[in-house]
Amino acid sequence: MPDVLTADDARHWALLTRAALAARRAEIDELNVFPVPDGDTGTNLYLTLDGAIEDATATLEADGVRGTADLVRECETLRRAVLMSARGNSGVILSQVLGGLCDVVVEREAQQVDVALLAECLERGAAKARRSVAHPQEGTILTVADAAAGAARRAADAGGALADVSAAAVAAAQEALARTPEQLPALARAGVVDAGGAGCVLLLESLHRVVTGDWTVTGDALLTTVPARERDEWRPAAPDPDPAPADAPDESEPADGPAFEVMYLLRDTTPEAVDTLRTTLDGLGDSLLVVGGPDLWNVHVHVDDAGAAVEAGIAAGRPERVRVTHLATQVAAREQVLPLGVVAGAAGPGVAALLEQAGAVPVPFGPGRRPSATQLLDAARRTGRPSVVLLPADPDGLMTAEVAARAAADEGLEVHVVPARATVQALAALAVLDPARTVHANVVAMTGAAVSTRHGAVTVATKEALTWAGVCHPGDVLGIVDGDVALLGTDPADVAREVLHRLLSAGGELVTLLVGADADTALADRVADLLGRERPEVEVVVIDGGQPVYPLLVGVE
Numbered sequence: 001m002p003d004v005l006t007a008d009d010a011r012h013w014a015l016l017t018r019a020a021l022a023a024r025r026a027e028i029d030e031l032n033v034f035p036v037p038d039g040d041t042g043t044n045l046y047l048t049l050d051g052a053i054e055d056a057t058a059t060l061e062a063d064g065v066r067g068t069a070d071l072v073r074e075c076e077t078l079r080r081a082v083l084m085s086a087r088g089n090s091g092v093i094l095s096q097v098l099g100g101l102c103d104v105v106v107e108r109e110a111q112q113v114d115v116a117l118l119a120e121c122l123e124r125g126a127a128k129a130r131r132s133v134a135h136p137q138e139g140t141i142l143t144v145a146d147a148a149a150g151a152a153r154r155a156a157d158a159g160g161a162l163a164d165v166s167a168a169a170v171a172a173a174q175e176a177l178a179r180t181p182e183q184l185p186a187l188a189r190a191g192v193v194d195a196g197g198a199g200c201v202l203l204l205e206s207l208h209r210v211v212t213g214d215w216t217v218t219g220d221a222l223l224t225t226v227p228a229r230e231r232d233e234w235r236p237a238a239p240d241p242d243p244a245p246a247d248a249p250d251e252s253e254p255a256d257g258p259a260f261e262v263m264y265l266l267r268d269t270t271p272e273a274v275d276t277l278r279t280t281l282d283g284l285g286d287s288l289l290v291v292g293g294p295d296l297w298n299v300h301v302h303v304d305d306a307g308a309a310v311e312a313g314i315a316a317g318r319p320e321r322v323r324v325t326h327l328a329t330q331v332a333a334r335e336q337v338l339p340l341g342v343v344a345g346a347a348g349p350g351v352a353a354l355l356e357q358a359g360a361v362p363v364p365f366g367p368g369r370r371p372s373a374t375q376l377l378d379a380a381r382r383t384g385r386p387s388v389v390l391l392p393a394d395p396d397g398l399m400t401a402e403v404a405a406r407a408a409a410d411e412g413l414e415v416h417v418v419p420a421r422a423t424v425q426a427l428a429a430l431a432v433l434d435p436a437r438t439v440h441a442n443v444v445a446m447t448g449a450a451v452s453t454r455h456g457a458v459t460v461a462t463k464e465a466l467t468w469a470g471v472c473h474p475g476d477v478l479g480i481v482d483g484d485v486a487l488l489g490t491d492p493a494d495v496a497r498e499v500l501h502r503l504l505s506a507g508g509e510l511v512t513l514l515v516g517a518d519a520d521t522a523l524a525d526r527v528a529d530l531l532g533r534e535r536p537e538v539e540v541v542v543i544d545g546g547q548p549v550y551p552l553l554v555g556v557e
Helices: 007-023 025-031 041-062 071-085 088-108 115-132 141-157 162-183 185-190 195-212 271-284 306-316 327-335 349-357 373-382 397-410 423-431 439-451 492-506 523-534
Strands: 260-267 285-292 297-303 318-326 340-346 361-364 387-391 414-417 454-460 465-467 470-472 477-481 484-489 510-515 539-544 552-556
Touching: 007 025, 007 041, 007 071, 007 195, 007 539, 025 041, 025 195, 041 071, 041 088, 041 195, 071 088, 088 115, 088 141, 088 195, 088 260, 088 285, 088 297, 115 141, 115 162, 115 285, 141 162, 141 195, 162 185, 162 195, 260 306, 271 285, 271 297, 271 306, 297 306, 306 318, 318 327, 340 349, 340 373, 340 423, 349 361, 349 423, 349 510, 349 539, 361 373, 373 387, 373 397, 387 397, 387 423, 387 439, 397 414, 414 439, 423 439, 423 510, 423 552, 454 492, 470 484, 477 492, 484 492, 492 523, 492 552, 510 523, 523 539, 523 552
Parallel strands: 340 361, 340 387, 387 414, 510 539
Antiparallel strands: 260 297, 260 318, 285 297, 454 477, 454 552, 465 470, 477 484, 510 552
């Protein structure tokens, strides 16, 4: 394990966190009941970090310094990028957590982060986030960040190694998150933990994985990039309410709050004008954050008079990227059930279990037993939704799915076929399903995710045959790339390694390995270990697919 973190490690930490937030975005959205139950915390956290990474990468490339392993330069760039990309209350607070971490590196001109500096970074991030909130509330991301920073400091002062510090931060954050319902009645009533705090835990878990080199994830969670856990961990049982008199107000209903969320960036201002703006906005509403400086500020507030909030910004400087959201409409939209069902091909029982957990109807298939159009149509009916997406997960199933879609139209059922030609493409498509989008927008996004996922496989020849890679004989290991036999070999791990190199030749950040029913249990670990050493920037997810014939199915996103 490393004694220090480098620029490469910091970059990997950011990418791992983005992947974790992407994978569990919808789950965190469902936890979001405070300060407004608008169901967007997971989405805002993900979009904040995703936008920051993209902006920082573009800036470094334009400056010709990307890849030079200059930690100070990258922290300077990310600090500004995350401030500009911050979305929502949670995104702005995340920008301050990350900004505090970057502040320490920049001030110290540190090209490496050791134990003491890591503890200081986590302390600064937590402190900066707390200072950013006009009226801090316990039981939120602030509480979780404080707990993690305190535990990291204690571990560092006790002489712990880097892994000890990151492990202590994760454990303390998880414990603090579990206690958030005790601190916020809204969380206790809903039986959930704080959504922003959950995002903070993912950030710290990703850090620990970078420190320990634990790139792989096993378990039954769909495309998760954090250690497998049951959803119930984030949904503790709500305590029994105390008896209340008949005339007591119904606290199960959310309290009335400001009507609008207003956000904008502010330039061309002065410290005095910012202080005046902060005072003015504090008098207009709540959930106030005014962060940044000296030349760029990010402003967030919940108010009834959106015009007054924007006018206050105009008086203080030059507002940009003004966004006004009607909170009641957003909360109402959260309660709507997405009228979209999903039917997906399942190559094995492990895949079928994943699909069911994600709300899809699995249809088993495999060599020699592909589903008929009638079976697909019956599965579409069983979703109970007026609109259905079919994910065949098999090239030979595409035509059958099209037949089923045409038949469905005759009975008034709207069925869309997403061209997922492999299991990993179907899983990638399902991962981007967003209840907040329209049916059409979801079909477009799922199609994009499917076709952009390169796929491969490892299998063993059962007879002599002519392939694109030459003549194979029984017992030869075949490496399949995008549906064609691309290489022959004798060792499954070596063949899988070469398949991955070819799939990754065009780039990629996330590798999914689906382990077959008859595969050597050590195969996926060997492949993940090889990939971790040769391509440490790539995230590896291992799933027990249970499919026959193919010891390993591979996807690259």
